[in-house]
Amino acid sequence: MKTDKYLFTEKFNSLSDEKSRILLVSMREIANLVALCNLYEFEDIIFENDAADLLKLLSADNSVTRKIYKITKHLTNSKPLADFLVPGADPYFFNKEYELFFPTFNSPFELFALHSFKNWRQKCNQAVCYIFEFWESYLQPSNFYFLEFLKDFDHIFVGTKNSIEAITKLTGRPCTYLPPGVDTLKFSPYPLLPYRSIDVCNLGRRSPVTHQALLEFA
Numbered sequence: 001m002k003t004d005k006y007l008f009t010e011k012f013n014s015l016s017d018e019k020s021r022i023l024l025v026s027m028r029e030i031a032n033l034v035a036l037c038n039l040y041e042f043e044d045i046i047f048e049n050d051a052a053d054l055l056k057l058l059s060a061d062n063s064v065t066r067k068i069y070k071i072t073k074h075l076t077n078s079k080p081l082a083d084f085l086v087p088g089a090d091p092y093f094f095n096k097e098y099e100l101f102f103p104t105f106n107s108p109f110e111l112f113a114l115h116s117f118k119n120w121r122q123k124c125n126q127a128v129c130y131i132f133e134f135w136e137s138y139l140q141p142s143n144f145y146f147l148e149f150l151k152d153f154d155h156i157f158v159g160t161k162n163s164i165e166a167i168t169k170l171t172g173r174p175c176t177y178l179p180p181g182v183d184t185l186k187f188s189p190y191p192l193l194p195y196r197s198i199d200v201c202n203l204g205r206r207s208p209v210t211h212q213a214l215l216e217f218a
Helices: 034-049 063-076 079-085 108-116 141-150 161-171 208-217
Strands: 022-026 052-056 098-105 124-131 155-158 175-177
Touching: 022 034, 034 052, 034 098, 063 079, 063 108, 063 141, 098 108, 108 141, 141 161, 155 161, 161 175
Parallel strands: 022 052, 022 098, 098 124, 124 155, 155 175
Antiparallel strands: none
């Protein structure tokens, strides 16, 4: 991995001086979970195969500020006022221009991180985002405040199919289902097919105690 692009400042990693055309924003340092590794591998593929900078958020302790923003937006229906009243904001201004701004999120509740990015739309010619889990149940009126952060994107990609029509309607932006994939040749190289068996399969979160017991059993 190109570690020269992984230099950290107090809150964000600094970007390389190379001429890069894509700016990736990752939540990997905040939500470092095994269940989310395929999203971070997706980011790595883009990073390693194109001229890209990777910006890793190091802090997302914004539960209080997010609630203040949410309440203000709900009571006043004014995004500028909500932006103004949110305390402790740490604005981040980009000093480089990019062809594409491409942040990826594990869920729409992480979209509030965009509140710190003050000039990304001016510095990036095109902007798309990928939200790994965006279930239709998230689209409650009390959560509509985070949809404001999607209206400046040219296209929205999500990893859940059932919500795309509602997202398109609520944001006014095109939304496309982009399912996750796997490198099948890497895990089952043809024609040297290994013997494969599945003794235990668990999708989703895991218990460390059970996982360790299964490893010892294996």
